Amino acid sequence: xxxxxLDQKGENAGRxxxxxxxxxxxxxxxxxxxxxxxxxxxxDAYRRTLIRQISQHAHSEIIGMQPEGNWLTRAxxxxxxxxxxxxxxxxxxxxxxxxxxxxxxxxxxxxxxADLLSGKAKYSSIFNYPTLTWADIGAIGWLVxxxxxxxxxxxxxxxxxxxxxxxxxxxxxxxxHQRQGFEIMLMLSRGSAEQKAMAQDALNRWWWxxxxxxxxxxxxxxxxxxxxxxKIKRFSNDELRQKFVDVTVPQAEFLGIRVPDDDLKFNAQTxxxxxxxxxxxEFFDVLAGNGPxxxxxxxxxxRAHDDGAWVREAAHAxxxxxxxxxxx
Amino acid sequence: xxQGNTMDDNEWPLYEVFIRSxxxxxxxxxxxxxxxxxxxxxxxxxxxxxxxxxxVSIWVVKSSEIxxxxxxxxxxxxxxxxxxxxxxxxxxEIPEGVENL
Ligand SMILES: [Fe+2]
Ligand SMILES: [Fe+2]
Numbered sequence: 001x002x003x004x005x006l007d008q009k010g011e012n013a014g015r016x017x018x019x020x021x022x023x024x025x026x027x028x029x030x031x032x033x034x035x036x037x038x039x040x041x042x043x044d045a046y047r048r049t050l051i052r053q054i055s056q057h058a059h060s061e062i063i064g065m066q067p068e069g070n071w072l073t074r075a076x077x078x079x080x081x082x083x084x085x086x087x088x089x090x091x092x093x094x095x096x097x098x099x100x101x102x103x104x105x106x107x108x109x110x111x112x113x114a115d116l117l118s119g120k121a122k123y124s125s126i127f128n129y130p131t132l133t134w135a136d137i138g139a140i141g142w143l144v145x146x147x148x149x150x151x152x153x154x155x156x157x158x159x160x161x162x163x164x165x166x167x168x169x170x171x172x173x174x175x176x177h178q179r180q181g182f183e184i185m186l187m188l189s190r191g192s193a194e195q196k197a198m199a200q201d202a203l204n205r206w207w208w209x210x211x212x213x214x215x216x217x218x219x220x221x222x223x224x225x226x227x228x229x230x231k232i233k234r235f236s237n238d239e240l241r242q243k244f245v246d247v248t249v250p251q252a253e254f255l256g257i258r259v260p261d262d263d264l265k266f267n268a269q270t271x272x273x274x275x276x277x278x279x280x281x282e283f284f285d286v287l288a289g290n291g292p293x294x295x296x297x298x299x300x301x302x303r304a305h306d307d308g309a310w311v312r313e314a315a316h317a318x319x320x321x322x323x324x325x326x327x328x
Numbered sequence: 329x330x331q332g333n334t335m336d337d338n339e340w341p342l343y344e345v346f347i348r349s350x351x352x353x354x355x356x357x358x359x360x361x362x363x364x365x366x367x368x369x370x371x372x373x374x375x376x377x378x379x380x381x382x383x384v385s386i387w388v389v390k391s392s393e394i395x396x397x398x399x400x401x402x403x404x405x406x407x408x409x410x411x412x413x414x415x416x417x418x419x420x421e422i423p424e425g426v427e428n429l
Contacts, residue, residue: 037399039396039398039399040399041399041400086379089379090379093375093376093379096361096376097359097376100342100359100360100361101359103342103360108339109339109362110338110339165359166359169359173380312338312340312364313338315340315364315365315368316338316340316364318364318365319340319364319365319368322365323365
């Protein structure tokens with residue numbers, strides 16, 4: 001998902017160092033569905049896992065503004081422009097809620113930003129794809145925000161209180177994102193042949209990357225079990241992906257556009273859609289930094305950071321001067 | 329509540345944000361923001377936490393100014409209240425037939 005959890009290594013090493021009694025008491029609280037709060041004792045690995053997951057999630061929200069921001073000045077009407085601006089602004093807000101949730105665990109904003117800019121921290125692979133036409137803005141709202149909602153709703157019950165609370169705020173705002181995207185797709189699919197073709201083309205390009213947002217298949221995501229035991233995660237990657245396919249395919253049918261998967265079929269027995277093999281090589285390539293837009297996304301973020309440096313410094317200097325005057 | 333240990337000395341301080349959602353309700357913790365000073369903290373809190381009319385009043389306070397009880401001592405700290413069940417109305421037995429009590 002926004003936190004595809006691919007750079008998790010050696011999380012079990014720290015556990016040996018933690019006191020066994022504390023660990024058992026901690027797990028008992030989790031099992032009793034108690035929430036863990038910032039100053040409570042927690043295993044180092046739990047803390048590190050959360051810092052990584054929440055900061056990856058925050059970075060995804062921040063980088064995720066770029067593909068859509070690309071169309072802000074070219075939105076087809078003032079109405080669309082206002083809506084898109086509000087959506088992109090929400091994503092900035094989501095990033096900020098999440099950064100502050102991560103900071104409760106003892107990391108700093110500066111450290112997280114530095115890790116994003118240096119390429120050390122990951123963000124969701126989906127934001128490394130380009131937005132070539134206006135229909136892509138529809139497809140992102142409908143599919144990418146749709147997939148995000150699927151993942152984020154269970155995170156509202158995450159065992160870590162500050163993360164869960166941030167997710168509640170975020171989920172409240174996401175459904176507007178998905179609906180405005182679906183509305184764009186609906187307008188296009190009811191429009192001219194050319195507009196309908198645009199909608200189809202966007203679905204063709206965004207469908208598979210959206211399925212990849214849920215992360216590797218359960219057989220290949222070895223750290224899921226620990227996250228499940230800690231109740232950071234409530235459903236497996238494959239379970240969430242299946243839910244997404246099940247709800248989204250009928251929506252595509254309503255739009256009258258075709259999901260680009262020859263193997264897609266409804267299984268009346270299970271009540272689920274069966275779908276084709278995901279190209280995991282593409283997924284790993286994008287994650288490794290070789291997607292269509294990886295370099296562009298980081299360069300743009302770095303430039304924004306650099307261009308804002310004088311503002312941060314000026315505000316700092318002003319506050320210092322002002323503070324001195326108040327103290328005098 | 330955040331306890332960010334600032335690794336970057338130039339980082340703006342952290343403020344905790346409390347929002348009153350409408351008159352008649354208490355302010356409630358919403359999250360935190362970084363800001364260079366208190367006016368900027370209010371402006372950021374407004375932009376980050378009240379984009380959909382979630383508030384009619386905002387308090388911000390520097391995170392470093394908050395004094396909190398220690399969760400590790402919670403059981404001892406709150407223990408004095410634990411054995412005073414006579415503070416609850418259910419402690420008292422009222423005979424049948426007595427009303428309005
Ligand atoms: Fe978001
Ligand atoms: Fe969104």
